[in-house]
Amino acid sequence: MDWPGRTGGLYYGGDYNPEQWPEEVWEEDVALMRRAGVNLVSVGVFSWARLEPLPGVHDFGWLDRVLDLLHEGGIAVNLATPTASPPPWFGLAHPDALTVTADGTRLSHGSRDTYCVHAPAYRDACLRIADALAERYFDHPALAMWHVHNEYGTVCHCDHAADAFRVWLRERHGTLKALNDAWTTSFWSQHYSAWEQITPPRATQYLPNPSQVLDFRRFVSDAMLDHFRDQKAVLRDITPDIPVTTNFVLGDWVPVNHRHWADEVDVVAIDHYPSADPPAETAFAADLARGWASGKPWLLMEQAVVTYTGPRMVAKRPGEITRLSLSHVARGSRGAMFFQWRASRGGAELWHGGMVPHAGPDSRIFEEICELGALLPTLVDACAAPVEAGAAILVDSEANWALQAPGLPSSEIAYTDAVRQAHRVLYRHGVTADLVHPSADLSAYPLVLVPALYLVSDADAGNLRRYVADGGTLVVSYLSGVADEHARVRLGGYPGALRDLLGIRVEEFHPLPPDVALTLSAPDAPDALNAPDDPDVPDDHTATFPGPRGETGTFWSEHVHLEGAEALAVYTGPHASGTPLDGQPAITRHSHGSGTALYVSTRLSDDAYARLLGLTPAPVELVRRGDWFFAVNHGDEEQKVEGVTLPPGGFAVRTHDDLDLDRSASRPREWH
Numbered sequence: 001m002d003w004p005g006r007t008g009g010l011y012y013g014g015d016y017n018p019e020q021w022p023e024e025v026w027e028e029d030v031a032l033m034r035r036a037g038v039n040l041v042s043v044g045v046f047s048w049a050r051l052e053p054l055p056g057v058h059d060f061g062w063l064d065r066v067l068d069l070l071h072e073g074g075i076a077v078n079l080a081t082p083t084a085s086p087p088p089w090f091g092l093a094h095p096d097a098l099t100v101t102a103d104g105t106r107l108s109h110g111s112r113d114t115y116c117v118h119a120p121a122y123r124d125a126c127l128r129i130a131d132a133l134a135e136r137y138f139d140h141p142a143l144a145m146w147h148v149h150n151e152y153g154t155v156c157h158c159d160h161a162a163d164a165f166r167v168w169l170r171e172r173h174g175t176l177k178a179l180n181d182a183w184t185t186s187f188w189s190q191h192y193s194a195w196e197q198i199t200p201p202r203a204t205q206y207l208p209n210p211s212q213v214l215d216f217r218r219f220v221s222d223a224m225l226d227h228f229r230d231q232k233a234v235l236r237d238i239t240p241d242i243p244v245t246t247n248f249v250l251g252d253w254v255p256v257n258h259r260h261w262a263d264e265v266d267v268v269a270i271d272h273y274p275s276a277d278p279p280a281e282t283a284f285a286a287d288l289a290r291g292w293a294s295g296k297p298w299l300l301m302e303q304a305v306v307t308y309t310g311p312r313m314v315a316k317r318p319g320e321i322t323r324l325s326l327s328h329v330a331r332g333s334r335g336a337m338f339f340q341w342r343a344s345r346g347g348a349e350l351w352h353g354g355m356v357p358h359a360g361p362d363s364r365i366f367e368e369i370c371e372l373g374a375l376l377p378t379l380v381d382a383c384a385a386p387v388e389a390g391a392a393i394l395v396d397s398e399a400n401w402a403l404q405a406p407g408l409p410s411s412e413i414a415y416t417d418a419v420r421q422a423h424r425v426l427y428r429h430g431v432t433a434d435l436v437h438p439s440a441d442l443s444a445y446p447l448v449l450v451p452a453l454y455l456v457s458d459a460d461a462g463n464l465r466r467y468v469a470d471g472g473t474l475v476v477s478y479l480s481g482v483a484d485e486h487a488r489v490r491l492g493g494y495p496g497a498l499r500d501l502l503g504i505r506v507e508e509f510h511p512l513p514p515d516v517a518l519t520l521s522a523p524d525a526p527d528a529l530n531a532p533d534d535p536d537v538p539d540d541h542t543a544t545f546p547g548p549r550g551e552t553g554t555f556w557s558e559h560v561h562l563e564g565a566e567a568l569a570v571y572t573g574p575h576a577s578g579t580p581l582d583g584q585p586a587i588t589r590h591s592h593g594s595g596t597a598l599y600v601s602t603r604l605s606d607d608a609y610a611r612l613l614g615l616t617p618a619p620v621e622l623v624r625r626g627d628w629f630f631a632v633n634h635g636d637e638e639q640k641v642e643g644v645t646l647p648p649g650g651f652a653v654r655t656h657d658d659l660d661l662d663r664s665a666s667r668p669r670e671w672h
């Protein structure tokens with residue numbers, strides 16, 4: 001697949017929804033797109049009701065004119081199948097294809113994404129409209145890519161879902177005996193004696209079965225992927241050379257295992273809407289996408305010109321659109337796309353902004369959109385080489401799903417927070433990280449971080465063992481290796497799957513209340529630490545861990561026994577005293593083969609985490625690609641990076657020859 005063949009460079013554009021506007025606006029749109037340097041737009045994402053106003057009655061005339069206009073303007077089209085929002089007639093004709101929530105409520109038409117991917121009527125209607133589009137536009141010169149559906153994520157609990165779930169379970173478990181065993185149905189009289197007795201995890205009296213919930217999430221991801229594959233097959237058949245993708249939505253609620261999906265798309269596409277800390281969140285999202293893509297192209301398909309902070313939609317600060325887009329591109333995105341081209345004047349998302357805002361082209365936003373459009377083509381050479389990563393962080397959707405189960409030892413556990421912290425620490429210290437699955441080939445990474453990897457299969461544990469034996473440095477944090485793939489605890493002491501590798505055995509978990517911080521000190525000098533107010537103790541203690549003031553651990557703690565490992569820090573201080581943790585190991589280190597495996601049984605502050613890893617802060621975002629170097633100053637102060645001065649909000653994309661770079665500046669501590 002020749003991609004991105006249409007432009008040869010980086011894609012720039014966004015969702016274009018001409019159906020929201022009278023035709024006279026379309027010509028202005030194309031003229032403005034040309035002014036802004038737009039070369040790709042996603043068309044028709046939610047246009048099913050316009051394309052098929054009545055069952056089987058198609059109206060393609062308007063879309064013909066839109067595609068022709070765009071093509072005349074030199075703009076390529078990422079043509080969407082509109083299946084994320086069936087028209088009103090569809091739900092009336094097929095009420096059984098509307099979503100049913102866990103509590104049995106059947107949703108009504110009125111928003112979007114109200115469908116059941118397991119309902120035969122919906123599946124058929126999707127294939128018919130995808131086929132009609134492909135037959136109509138297979139040879140249209142504007143067609144550059146297919147955009148199937150939009151942000152898969154609707155979970156349905158109806159009887160169609162139940163039937164499909166049973167079929168999936170039979171395939172996964174083979175026999176009812178195996179399923180009963182995997183789900184520990186001996187607990188609370190849940191033993192199944194016939195497949196028909198099994199349902200999706202619908203609303204129930206008290207805690208649901210965590211293994212059932214986990215399998216249901218796996219099933220939903222697979223079932224939606226099947227829906228994607230069906231459409232892809234239709235499109236592939238008619239347009240074998242046009243790449244097919246779907247845009248991944250990010251978030252803990254998302255019932256999609258993106259790693260599996262990444263194998264099925266020709267281009268990994270993500271939508272990204274940072275909220276609290278846009279630069280760090282952007283780097284995280286981009287590194288995730290690169291990890292899923294694992295060598296194939298990936299693209300930032302949607303971002304906004306505003307930041308959704310939760311309660312507020314805040315206009316991006318001057319230059320922020322460019323900086324965040326640049327961060328995505330530096331980290332591997334084959335362009336920067338937006339939701340959406342023109343801000344809507346009505347409809348549910350009228351305040352979500354657009355490249356052409358409500359104020360029109362005479363606006364700061366559109367000016368910045370034009371500046372970004374002019375910048376991107378200049379970056380093509382800098383993007384030729386792969387992104388260089390100095391570390392890997394292991395991530396797994398299934399571990400996340402298992403840690404979202406109710407009934408865990410703390411209701412405050414947040415897998416993604418643990419992964420994000422690991423990423424943030426590396427990011428703030430100039431280390432680019434690949435976010436990869438525990439089964440990935442880790443041999444190229446000098447450092448691998450394993451945050452809260454609750455579910456670990458035997459095979460993946462073996463992969464980690466091999467990595468360390470061959471000389472790698474592995475840093476495993478609390479709540480890892482605890483359960484098997486059915487979310488059952490591995491017995492004999494935590495972290496079951498990794499005990500031998502880490503040379504420890506954890507006897508008990510001690511989750512901490514928010515106001516408690518345990519002191520961590522060097523095992524041989526527990527009394528030297530407690531000088532928090534001593535002005536003679538220097539603040540900067542990057543060279544040692546724990547530093548001379550000691551460190552603190554919050555949120556979580558564990559009763560760790562050494563079984564071959566040595567303690568790097570022990571729990572001390574008033575909160576530990578009188579508990580089984582007093583004087584016990586908090587952070588350990590174990591040699592295995594020619595490598596080292598560390599275990600961190602509590603949550604460290606970002607600074608302490610960085611000190612443990614021996615990192616020095618990087619004042620700006622840094623990404624290296626072959627001979628090229630991207631530096632982005634997201635802050636409000638001027639920064640100097642190895643010979644370049646970056647003003648507040650400034651950036652530089654240079655070759656190493658232009659810079660006096662110390663390439664060892666952000667290398668993690670070597671343990672052996």
Ligand code: GLA
Pocket residue numbers: 150151247271273302304339349352
């Ligand atoms: C996602 C969706 C778009 C739109 C935007 C809003 O990216 O794909 O349709 O809802 O969010 O920002």
